[in-house]
Amino acid sequence: MMLSSSLKEVINSLRNGSIQSKELCEKCIRRVQKTRELNSFITETLDIARSQASESQARQLSGSSLGILDGVPVAVKDNFSTLGVQTSCASAILKGYVPPYNATMVQRLLDQGAVMMGKTNLDEFAMGSGSLDSVYGPVRNPWKYTFQNYEANKQDDLNKQSLRFSNKGNSANHKNNIQSESIKNSDSTNGQNGSSGIPEDMDVSDTRSEECDWYVSGGSSGGSAVAVATGTAFAALGSDTGGSVRIPASYCGVVGFKPTYSLLSRYGLIPLVNSLDVPGILTKTVDDTVIMLNVLAGHDVHDSTTMTDPYKPVLAVDFPEKISLKGLHIGIPKEYHAPGLASDVLSAWDKAADLFEAHGATVSEVSLPHTRFSIVCYSILCACEVSSNMARYDGIEFGHRAQNADASTEALYAASRHEGFNDVVRGRILAGNYFLLNKNYDTYFIQAQKVRKLISEDFACVFSVGVDVLLTPTTLTGAPKYSWYKREDNRTRTEQQDVFTQPINMAGLPAVSVPASLSDEGVPIGLQFIGPMFSEQKLLTVARWFEQQVHFPRLSLDGILGDL
Amino acid sequence: MTRFYVNISKMSTWMLTLNHRCLSSKVPAKPTWKQIDPSTLPKPTTIDEATISHLERLALVDFNNQEGIERLEKAIRFADQITLVDTTGVQPMDSVLESRNTYLRKDEVTEGNCKQEILKNAALVEEDYFVAPPGNIPLKKKEKSYRPKT
Amino acid sequence: MSHTLGRYRRFTSNFQCSYSVYRALTRALHHGQRLSQNARAGWETVVGLEIHAQIASHSKLFSGAGTQFAAPVNNQVSFLDAALPGTLPVLNRRCAEIGVMTGLALGCHINRESRFDRKHYFYADLPQGYQITQQRQPLAEKGEIPYYFFVANDMKSPTKLSARIHHIQLEQDSGKSLQDPEQNMSLIDLNRAGMALMEIVTEPDFRSGEEAAAFVKELQLILTTIGACSGVMAEGAMRVDATVSVNKVGEPISTGVRVEIKNVNSIRGVAKAIEYEFSRHISLLEKGEKIANETRAFDAENVETISMRDKEKVHDYRFMPEPNLPPLRIYDNQTLSSDLSPDQVINVDEIRSSMAATPEERRLALQAKYGLSLEHCQVMLTSEGTEDFFTAVMNADTTRDIAIVYQLLFSILLSFTNEHKIPVDKSPVDIVKFGDTVDLLCSKRITYQVARNIFHQYFEAADNRPVEQMVDEEDWWIITDKTLIEEHCKKLMAESPKKVKNHKKGYRECGFHKAIVVRTQGRADPVLARQVVEENMGKFVKKK
Structure with missing residues (x-):
């Protein structure tokens, strides 16, 4: 039962002594081991976690806690730099790369005494909406997942295990898929990384029959969302560029929060699109998000784009009158009924709007006229920044370096980059370079920047006439099946899946996805709340109220994996 | 096969009234826009050989195969939709922070002096130097002397 | 300045x-x-x-x-x-x-x-x-x-x-x-x-x-x-x-x-x-x-x-x-805003008023104030510390002859500081000693050669006496006694008749005026010496 607790509940338990850090850490470790099939972790830092938990316990016993998160297991997406622990961005090009510094977000968690369970899986370089395009294999949604062979995962020796999806052999039986080569990374007690060999003929396509299909976790922060949903961590760091925190939150039935751009520091977050990226927070409840936000927010001298005004912590408060929401104005952007919106999502959205209205809020239809072009604009700006951000991966100072390609600098770079990047990344780099060519610059890049301005103004206009919060779906459908998802390529799926989430990144606004209901297939549907810049207090208050009305069922794996 | 449990009893009643809505909704019942008609777009771009080699040279990333070329053509086709937006009089937006000033740091030496950490992740190092293939040496061609007559 | x-x-x-x-x-x-x-x-x-x-x-x-x-x-x-x-x-x-x-x-x-x-x-x-x-x-x-x-x-x-x-x-x-x-x-x-x-x-x-x-x-x-x-x-x-x-x-x-x-x-x-x-x-x-x-x-x-x-x-x-750097904004006295913290503000007016003068500004100022030629200004700008030294000497007494100050500084003092590789402001000849030397030159009580001797004492002999005291004790006052100079001249003429002959015939100048200066330890007024030699030997006219 403990692992299905919220962050707030577990903090109370640690404080009042009903559980101690070491015991809590061991429970989470066992859950990590039992849920390996879901492939949510690239690197498990279990020994580090144990020693952190041990230190935390000693501190708590002597009454000298570091902070509110002291002793709490957390997970970190593998595109945040972590000192002494491999940071791969799920890419072969950063194979074995161990940063010499912690990202500010990570540092702030560690300064509080948080216990790091591991680095979670993602789409390579955060490019994708499904967490399927990782060199370490796809992430699986725990909802309606048929666990097999979790007994076999009881072994602690990670070097003998791996999860690999091969189209050779009988795919119906997971047991056959366990190979002797390791793709999981283990830490040793001094924090150094174990071997991180990537099997040469890594094949991540999964051709199991329909009955062994699974639901997509969403991406790119799929690993983090699954870590929280399964109880291996009580909060996780993700990153959100076009919906990468909110989409997996929606599919996995957890809360996914995207803060206002510039509120949280990006120092150490390996960038996808610098002008859109933000660190995001995944937790079970909105109260948990508030706790995390208050720890993480605030100016960072290492990041010139962070807000210099002093940060005012968000308070977890109720509306003045518990029943009536009088004075609150909810906007429903009509363009968010986009082509392809599933009927179960539409119903949930409908019901939510009615709920607010029934409790006294003003609910009105608004318009964000440039919504349909937002995804196009995003695709151009994203490709351009990606092509620039990826220029540093040449194998000279760090990262994968090709062998036998030393004829010239250009030949070496080309070989290293060919071997290191997957098709998705290479495709975006080429597209970005195309758009940035002198002859194309005005047609695509400048035009996209102008459209971005229009999108931003759409939101500003709506908020300026008194709308407090916008309510929209997070995704077109509930969590999709893997077999369905793989019918189209990464680029196409991103185009489709990000439709409701990326406009918010373009305008730099805060947004949160709150689990709302279950789809017709019984997997989660989330709804998105969007506020003006720096309106976290109001936004999260509204989200919290909604969450309290919905009573969305928390995923409990205790029955399947053994009561912990 | 083990079953997957969901604790249904905790769900609020509002979920079960999905089909019994009595309040009028502000949510539009039908999609409010359609996908863009491709005939309204400019001519599709095909990538010729010259562009392929130019891009591969600039990006130092290869297309790898026909699929890669098609991927780019599809991306350009998708991006072509942006030309349909009327942006007369609109200023391009670099980022949402345009009205903010860049942070100014004091001129102090606070970093560096960490050679080991800097070199640690490099695949190839030679006596504290990073190693790259040879190149970028000006070629010395024997040209006729053009020294000015003094 | x-x-x-x-x-x-x-x-x-x-x-x-x-x-x-x-x-x-x-x-x-x-x-x-x-x-x-x-x-x-x-x-x-x-x-x-x-x-x-x-x-x-x-x-x-x-x-x-x-x-x-x-x-x-x-x-x-x-x-x-x-x-x-x-x-x-x-x-x-x-x-x-x-x-x-x-x-x-x-x-x-x-x-x-x-x-x-x-x-x-x-x-x-x-x-x-x-x-x-x-x-x-x-x-x-x-x-x-x-x-x-x-x-x-x-x-x-x-x-x-x-x-x-x-x-x-x-x-x-x-x-x-x-x-x-x-x-x-x-x-x-x-x-x-x-x-x-x-x-x-x-x-x-x-x-x-x-x-x-x-x-x-x-x-x-x-x-x-x-x-x-x-x-x-x-x-x-x-x-x-x-x-x-x-x-x-x-x-x-x-x-x-x-x-x-x-x-x-x-x-x-x-x-x-x-x-x-x-x-x-x-x-x-x-x-x-x-x-x-x-x-x-x-x-x-x-x-x-x-x-x-x-x-x-x-x-x-x-x-x-570059998406990671918001715009760099420069303010001036008009646009300065009180909600910005001072360490986050760059004020162009403040920079303008506190920055060092540019070479052109200094040249023009030197020309305007002291009437120095462009060439002299250039020399001063490219020899570090000399401008400050020069202006300090002039400020101490504005009636001092600029040409003499310039000459003493650049022809004599700098040759010593360069040889000893010390900056002008650290030389043993400080502004006071230099100024005193200038004054003696201006009032024609010593010659340039003696000034050189004086500096030599300060640089080589670690002499600490004030200028006038040194001149007095060493008896380095200028010799303007025409009779004395004439004596030297006649002596030289007697010692070197060949030189006299070559001079009068226009083959080679006798250089007696220089010799007189040397024989008087630099004290003879060189102008007077030349005049005396001319009177006695006739002006040298080179034979074609």
Whole structure:
């Protein structure tokens, strides 16, 4: 039962002594081991976690806690730099790369005494909406997942295990898929990384029959969302560029929060699109998000784009009158009924709007006229920044370096980059370079920047006439099946899946996805709340109220994996 | 096969009234826009050989195969939709922070002096130097002397 | 000095209009002169310059790593400089201030808002795969500075020319690569990567290598005077790229094909590289051949330019705004806002009023106050500490003869300080002793030779006596007794009859006046000595 607790509940338990850090850490470790099939972790830092938990316990016993998160297991997406622990961005090009510094977000968690369970899986370089395009294999949604062979995962020796999806052999039986080569990374007690060999003929396509299909976790922060949903961590760091925190939150039935751009520091977050990226927070409840936000927010001298005004912590408060929401104005952007919106999502959205209205809020239809072009604009700006951000991966100072390609600098770079990047990344780099060519610059890049301005103004206009919060779906459908998802390529799926989430990144606004209901297939549907810049207090208050009305069922794996 | 449990009893009643809505909704019942008609777009771009080699040279990333070329053509086709937006009089937006000033740091030496950490992740190092293939040496061609007559 | 400076600054701002007319006239006047100098069978030779000057700050442009010259390999490198993923640039305030100061010194308009961009290309010494620079909106634009060009090495009367500055931008320097031909590799040192540079781009206003070199020299003087850059070209603190083209006289400049000569690191090299290139162009054009639009390097040893063929530039840099740096805003007294914290504000008016005077301002002030010639001003500006010393001596007593002060300082004192390698302000001859010596010279109580003896005592003998006391005790007072001098003269005439004969016959001057000075330990008034010798020997007239 403990692992299905919220962050707030577990903090109370640690404080009042009903559980101690070491015991809590061991429970989470066992859950990590039992849920390996879901492939949510690239690197498990279990020994580090144990020693952190041990230190935390000693501190708590002597009454000298570091902070509110002291002793709490957390997970970190593998595109945040972590000192002494491999940071791969799920890419072969950063194979074995161990940063010499912690990202500010990570540092702030560690300064509080948080216990790091591991680095979670993602789409390579955060490019994708499904967490399927990782060199370490796809992430699986725990909802309606048929666990097999979790007994076999009881072994602690990670070097003998791996999860690999091969189209050779009988795919119906997971047991056959366990190979002797390791793709999981283990830490040793001094924090150094174990071997991180990537099997040469890594094949991540999964051709199991329909009955062994699974639901997509969403991406790119799929690993983090699954870590929280399964109880291996009580909060996780993700990153959100076009919906990468909110989409997996929606599919996995957890809360996914995207803060206002510039509120949280990006120092150490390996960038996808610098002008859109933000660190995001995944937790079970909105109260948990508030706790995390208050720890993480605030100016960072290492990041010139962070807000210099002093940060005012968000308070977890109720509306003045518990029943009536009088004075609150909810906007429903009509363009968010986009082509392809599933009927179960539409119903949930409908019901939510009615709920607010029934409790006294003003609910009105608004318009964000440039919504349909937002995804196009995003695709151009994203490709351009990606092509620039990826220029540093040449194998000279760090990262994968090709062998036998030393004829010239250009030949070496080309070989290293060919071997290191997957098709998705290479495709975006080429597209970005195309758009940035002198002859194309005005047609695509400048035009996209102008459209971005229009999108931003759409939101500003709506908020300026008194709308407090916008309510929209997070995704077109509930969590999709893997077999369905793989019918189209990464680029196409991103185009489709990000439709409701990326406009918010373009305008730099805060947004949160709150689990709302279950789809017709019984997997989660989330709804998105969007506020003006720096309106976290109001936004999260509204989200919290909604969450309290919905009573969305928390995923409990205790029955399947053994009561912990 | 083990079953997957969901604790249904905790769900609020509002979920079960999905089909019994009595309040009028502000949510539009039908999609409010359609996908863009491709005939309204400019001519599709095909990538010729010259562009392929130019891009591969600039990006130092290869297309790898026909699929890669098609991927780019599809991306350009998708991006072509942006030309349909009327942006007369609109200023391009670099980022949402345009009205903010860049942070100014004091001129102090606070970093560096960490050679080991800097070199640690490099695949190839030679006596504290990073190693790259040879190149970028000006070629010395024997040209006729053009020294000015003094 | 600052009083004069203030007057000069007000003068120029009040009379901006007539000053620019003056400039235009000067340019027109000199254009004809320059054309005739450089005209080579009807060809016009045009140069534009791009100078990269390393900003003299303690830390780098966007990171906190140090900037010392010749630090241990890869030890002055931060995570950002090594392009480790996830690192972000943070602008060094001092670099922006120095950029503003340089813009002001070069007469530019300072852009109140400037932005940063990424310029993409792959190179082993550029770990990020792009350079952060300012392409769209640089820090400063449209300036102009005067400089002095000595025609045919005539050091006495320079021509005053003027060159326009197109813009100044801040940007990152790259690392360094060493070629190791034996092991067939390049070794990369990133110490220099990320250091702050100002790229100063001129209009194509130069018509010869010498003009360009003279401009670079003046620029170097300006930058060192205001403390923006060390100016040491041998250490790479200033590097010059010259774009050169040749066109027929009368044709527009754009008809000439442009060739860029990169990274010239000496002032003489600038002149030589450009002249070589002009000759090469003219030679090819006269044969009817085409000039290739390319980049070349200057080989200082062989004094020629060579094609940098394997650095075929892929000209599309795919510029993109730098998303991690919001705009750099510069304020002034009008636009200053109270909600900004002072350490986050750069005020151009404050910088203008507190910056050191530029060389031109100092020259004009020296000329206005003391009537010094341009040549004398130049000497003073290029000898460190002398201006302050000079003005201190003059301020102590404004009636002192300027010519005497100048002569004593530059002909005598500086020869001692140079020999002993000590700065002027640390010399044993301080302002008081110097001033006293000047006074004795002015009142004709000692000669220059005696002054030299006095300084010799202070420098070599660690003498501490006040000047007048020393002169008195050594009996070094000037000898103006004509009878005494005549005695010496007659003695000399008696000792060397051959010399007398040669002098009178016009073969060789006797030089007795010098001998008299020597025999009197320098005390004889040299003018009187010469007069006496002339009276006794007759004036020397060289026989043809």
